[in-house]
Amino acid sequence: MIEAKGVALRYPDQTLALKNIDLEIQPGELIFITGPSGSGKTSLLKLFLGMEYPTSGYLEVMGQLMNPTQAKAIRKLRRRIGPVFQEFKLFPGRTVFENVLLGHRFLHMPKTDLKENSMNALEKVGLAHKAFSLVENLSWGEHQRVAIARAVARKPLLILADEPTGNLDKENALKILNLLASFKDNKTSVIITTHATHLLDCEKYDKLIAIHHGVLQLERIG
Amino acid sequence: MMKNYRANAAYFIKEAVTIFRFNLFSNILSLFSIALIFFIFAMMFSGWQISNHAAEALQGEAEINVYYNQNIGTQGIFQLSEKIKGINGIKKVRLVDEKEAYSRMEKILGEESSVLKIFDENPFNPYLEIKIDLEQTDLVLNGLKVLPGIEHVRNNKEVLDRVHSIAGTIRIFGSLVLFAVGLSTLVIVSHMLRQGIEHNREQINTLRLLGASEVFIGIPYLLEGLLLTMGGGILSGLASEWVVRKMTVQLASVLPFMPFPQAGVLCQQILFALSALSIFLGIAGSMLALSSAKPD
Incomplete structure (x- = not known):
């Protein structure tokens, strides 16, 4: 699913965010990426989503080479990825249902399937009863769940969740982690970045990757 | 798609x-x-x-007046105006007879038109009023020069050029x-x-x-x-x-x-x-x- 060899990422301001990353992720794996703030977790997810390109090394996501010459194909690749952004990036002024629908209505799917997928995703995250509320009227945790519903409604093969436990108390953070983990199946991989290592249950994950100062320091099989 | x-x-x-x-x-x-x-x-x-x-x-008002030999007769005036119409750049040819020429001058002079009364007879000659395409003024004037029966062309060329x-x-x-x-x-x-x-x-x-x-x-x-x-x-x-x-x-x-x-x-x-x-x-x-x- 993901293959990285000697990947490095240097930002235009010359900050070296990732150094020499070697990594292999198989379909159906649940991966946690941990590390302190600024360690390079988000940068790694950005590479997987094609928001940044490796400055050196080789990176392939679902068979797609990730480099600037492939921008158009990477745009299409994103349709098979369900991203949950750290700051949610929901669409204000729209209802919860519209937000989830808008996340995949540009895919070539029948209208009824689009609506059904959206409602099913909202049921999975426990927000079906708020489907027609404006997103502005939701709590922080509910925003988080709408973002997850939007990511999973398109039935992606790869779910990328960036710090989904940030700003949540322990109980809610656990709920969100368990919810995200529940979307893993034999085809779908889930990659979650978090600095809340104390919440992780080693029986649930397939791999734990620790990053420090842009260097992959630890890869542990769950 | x-x-x-x-x-x-x-x-x-x-x-x-x-x-x-x-x-x-x-x-x-x-x-x-x-x-x-x-x-x-x-x-x-x-x-x-x-x-x-x-x-x-x-531009539409651009016109020149053609004074012809008074002896050419009605048929001659008709033939002359047909020949003029054949010149490139001519939009319209119209005969202005003595009466019309007199009344036009009366209008132009306005209150001063009483000066015309000192003449025993109408002092104005008939003429052909020609509307022309300003772009082709020179062509028209050259064409008129070679036509027989024309005594004088009042062309106001300077005015026409300025217009x-x-x-x-x-x-x-x-x-x-x-x-x-x-x-x-x-x-x-x-x-x-x-x-x-x-x-x-x-x-x-x-x-x-x-x-x-x-x-x-x-x-x-x-x-x-x-x-x-x-x-x-x-x-x-x-x-x-x-x-x-x-x-x-x-x-x-x-x-x-x-x-x-x-x-x-x-x-x-x-x-x-x-x-x-x-x-x-x-x-x-x-x-x-x-x-x-x-x-x-």
Whole structure:
């Protein structure tokens, strides 16, 4: 699913965010990426989503080479990825249902399937009863769940969740982690970045990757 | 792919309205600003049309008088006028007889026309009044020189040349001003639309990260742009029609010698120009604005 060899990422301001990353992720794996703030977790997810390109090394996501010459194909690749952004990036002024629908209505799917997928995703995250509320009227945790519903409604093969436990108390953070983990199946991989290592249950994950100062320091099989 | 866009038609319209409502105050301001810019354009356009009309009328009035040998008889006058009509650049040939020449002079002299009464007989000769194409004045004059039966040609060449020059200047100046105003309108409107799109830059980039195509992302903004420019076009069209109707009446009473186009025709031309401009700017402005909203 993901293959990285000697990947490095240097930002235009010359900050070296990732150094020499070697990594292999198989379909159906649940991966946690941990590390302190600024360690390079988000940068790694950005590479997987094609928001940044490796400055050196080789990176392939679902068979797609990730480099600037492939921008158009990477745009299409994103349709098979369900991203949950750290700051949610929901669409204000729209209802919860519209937000989830808008996340995949540009895919070539029948209208009824689009609506059904959206409602099913909202049921999975426990927000079906708020489907027609404006997103502005939701709590922080509910925003988080709408973002997850939007990511999973398109039935992606790869779910990328960036710090989904940030700003949540322990109980809610656990709920969100368990919810995200529940979307893993034999085809779908889930990659979650978090600095809340104390919440992780080693029986649930397939791999734990620790990053420090842009260097992959630890890869542990769950 | 087209099928997908058709299926999303209702969404695109709803989304355009949502985007409009989301920045309601700013969009209403933009709407009125666009209406104002279009109104300025409409006024410049009407000025250009009026000056063009005046230039055409001036050119249409360009005439020369041909005095012929009085002995050629009625048949000779007819033959001469047919020959004149055959010259390139001649628009119309008309016989002005002695009576008409006399009454024209009476009109010109006005209160001083009593001076004509000192003549026992009508002192004016009949002549052929010829309307010409100013562009071909020299050709016409050369053609007339070789025709038999002509005694004298009063050509007012200096006046005709000046009329030609004034008409040309009016046209060129009017076109330049209209072009400059049109260009400024394009720049200002596309900048306004770009500002609107900048407000939604984050949403645009989120859709890009979710894998939406540029066309899917762009259509609602294109519709919003059209909504703004066409709304502005309608408002400015209504204001322009009212002003133009009032203005032409006022101007006609202040400058009775000046030929003005009919208000109805002028309004139709303005409305047509505004409609075309609204559609063009709505599409071109939104596309320019979208292309400038690059990903973060």
